[in-house]
Amino acid sequence: MKGDVLLEVTDLVKHFPIKAGVVVDREVARVRAVDGVSFTLREGETLGLVGESGCGKSTLCRAILQLTTPTSGSVRFVGQELVGASRRELRAVRREMQMIFQDPFASLNPRKRVGQIIGDPLELHGLARGAELKRRVQDLLDRVGLNAEHYNRFPHEFSGGQRQRIGIARALALRPKLIIADEPVSALDVSVQAQIINLLEDVQDEFGLSYLFVAHDLGVVRHVSDRIAVMYLGKIVENSGADELYDKPIHPYSNALLSAVPIPDPKANAARDRLVLEGDVPSPIDPPSGCRFHTRCPWATDVCTSDEPELLDHRPDHLAACHHPRNV
Numbered sequence: 001m002k003g004d005v006l007l008e009v010t011d012l013v014k015h016f017p018i019k020a021g022v023v024v025d026r027e028v029a030r031v032r033a034v035d036g037v038s039f040t041l042r043e044g045e046t047l048g049l050v051g052e053s054g055c056g057k058s059t060l061c062r063a064i065l066q067l068t069t070p071t072s073g074s075v076r077f078v079g080q081e082l083v084g085a086s087r088r089e090l091r092a093v094r095r096e097m098q099m100i101f102q103d104p105f106a107s108l109n110p111r112k113r114v115g116q117i118i119g120d121p122l123e124l125h126g127l128a129r130g131a132e133l134k135r136r137v138q139d140l141l142d143r144v145g146l147n148a149e150h151y152n153r154f155p156h157e158f159s160g161g162q163r164q165r166i167g168i169a170r171a172l173a174l175r176p177k178l179i180i181a182d183e184p185v186s187a188l189d190v191s192v193q194a195q196i197i198n199l200l201e202d203v204q205d206e207f208g209l210s211y212l213f214v215a216h217d218l219g220v221v222r223h224v225s226d227r228i229a230v231m232y233l234g235k236i237v238e239n240s241g242a243d244e245l246y247d248k249p250i251h252p253y254s255n256a257l258l259s260a261v262p263i264p265d266p267k268a269n270a271a272r273d274r275l276v277l278e279g280d281v282p283s284p285i286d287p288p289s290g291c292r293f294h295t296r297c298p299w300a301t302d303v304c305t306s307d308e309p310e311l312l313d314h315r316p317d318h319l320a321a322c323h324h325p326r327n328v
Helices: 057-062 085-092 113-125 129-144 148-152 160-170 188-207 218-224 242-245 251-260 266-271 300-308
Strands: 004-020 025-040 045-051 074-079 099-100 180-184 210-214 227-232 235-241 312-315 318-320
Touching: 004 057, 004 210, 025 057, 025 210, 025 235, 045 057, 045 218, 057 210, 099 160, 113 129, 113 148, 113 160, 129 148, 129 160, 160 188, 188 218, 188 318, 210 218, 218 242, 227 242, 227 251, 235 242, 235 251
Parallel strands: 045 210, 045 227, 099 180, 180 210
Antiparallel strands: 004 025, 004 074, 227 235, 235 318, 312 318
16 A cells, blocks of 8 residues: 555546537537546555547546546545635645646647756746756756757747656646656657656656556556546546456456457467457447447346446455446
């Protein structure tokens, strides 16, 4: 077990209204991007968050950081409630919470030099100026595998992997307790992905970080995560220790995701039984009744269409929301 609870998310909801009208806009529907998510993250822990594109992972990350205002729910960071907090209160907390974005090309200001991009957070929070600021920025560049001479260069002069290293250095500048990494390696080459993953693991030990790590590649998630949460259509459907989830997944959706992960041995990969999902992901504007996965689940019954399953303990510290759990 890791340290004390650092982040506690309870029934977090983020809906985006759809409006229509000629004279007066009126709400005609809602996109239920995040629809009642709860989990905890402890100090020094890495929680992996996986799911198909469009299931609400990035919106959840932004709602936790209050980059988008949640519709309802609670986000407590070191015991402090963030939902509804003032800008002054959030300014102090944001020193402790940083984000690494998915796209290393779009997340850096093309008009600023690297020294400004990494140094601005230090200057805005009054932590360093002048020669001390430059020294600290160059130390961060060195720590993430770049050179001090890169201080005066612009982002377009770097490769994708180097830009992501700049993003990591910016996130580390304020010495945060929590970093939310929103698919930090999905836009990079495979060889570069391994370098960035190793860098994130190294700085976690050195800076005492906790990670909320979002990714599509379940192999990467297993490598870096202590725990894994599986998200489907705005809800978390399974949450457990990484090894436990990979060895004995309970939710059918988790089984389907894991069956899609290739095995290095071609014969073993060809011989295994794969669970292939049929149909498309339903629209978050009008999600299915009951269990949201029942339209694609091979084990669905009438109770799945009418009753929404609760996220319950099926094994010690292994939560799943399913009426017909697997491997139990």
